[in-house]
Amino acid sequence: MNLNFIPKKYQAVLDEVYKDSDGWWAYTKEGYFFEAMECHTAHEYNQVELMKVIRTIRPCTCKSCEEARKNNKGVVKNV
Ligand SMILES: [Zn+2]
DSSP: OOOTTSOHHHHTTEEEEEEETTEEEEEEOTTEEETTTTBSEEEESSHHHHHHHHTTEEEOOSHHHHHHHHHSSSOOOOO
8 A cells, every 4th residue: 555645754653544445544553643533543535634634643641542651662752
């Protein structure tokens, strides 16, 4: 899958992006979420719409992200 339409700084905080018959799906890495969706998963019908929500990725303070941050893996940076 060609993900060149997503800037590198966002690819760095995305766990997975793929397209299926329902459209585009994106998952943030632990510690981040889509502010526009208020969750860790985004579903859109095309790349333009997907990029709109990807631009809203922010550090997440939900329980599981805080837990992941505690257990890991360096500092969560702003995007
Ligand atoms: Zn979270």
